[in-house]
Amino acid sequence: MFIIVGVLVVMAVGFVAVGSALGRLEATVQPVVFEVDDVVEWIAERLPAEAAGQLSHLDVVKIVGWYLDYFDSMGLATEHGQELGEAAIDEDADRIVARLDDALNVLVARGLAEPEPLDPLSVAVVADLLSVYMSEMGAIGGTASPEGTG
Numbered sequence: 001m002f003i004i005v006g007v008l009v010v011m012a013v014g015f016v017a018v019g020s021a022l023g024r025l026e027a028t029v030q031p032v033v034f035e036v037d038d039v040v041e042w043i044a045e046r047l048p049a050e051a052a053g054q055l056s057h058l059d060v061v062k063i064v065g066w067y068l069d070y071f072d073s074m075g076l077a078t079e080h081g082q083e084l085g086e087a088a089i090d091e092d093a094d095r096i097v098a099r100l101d102d103a104l105n106v107l108v109a110r111g112l113a114e115p116e117p118l119d120p121l122s123v124a125v126v127a128d129l130l131s132v133y134m135s136e137m138g139a140i141g142g143t144a145s146p147e148g149t150g
Contacts, residue, residue: 034137039064043129051122059118063126066110070103100131 040060047055055063107127111118 036064039133042133046129051125054119054122060126066107067130070106
């Protein structure tokens with residue numbers, strides 16, 4: 001009888017311990033890592049045929065790099081493992097830190113300045129897909145969805 005009660009007590013304590021640990025872990029937000037290779041692959045899979053015919057894989061890598069350079073120039077990029085500081089994020093509607101329209105203008109201008117100019121519409125499509133990816137991962141806009149960007 002004591003053995004059965006002992007086993008039940010041990011199991012109850014185990015369930016409570018595991019349940020509380022799962023509750024704490026569920027509330028913890030996991031950082032999302034921006035991997036350029038994954039982003040480029042994600043964009044390449046979703047590019048319309050016309051844009052895919054205009055851009056090489058290397059062109060998409062360049063455009064992603066330019067987009068990240070733009071965010072860096074606006075003070076929104078950090079080193080690996082760092083979180084954005086409060087100074088870069090402003091909840092007030094009066095202050096816009098980085099406008100996506102401005103980013104598109106910068107990307108198209110850089111694409112046109114290439115030795116072999118990139119098609120502006122194709123650059124815009126890549127920029128739009130990158131915005132979608134970054135929104136889904138929670139880098140811009142709201143919080144990342146539980147499903148991720150897969």
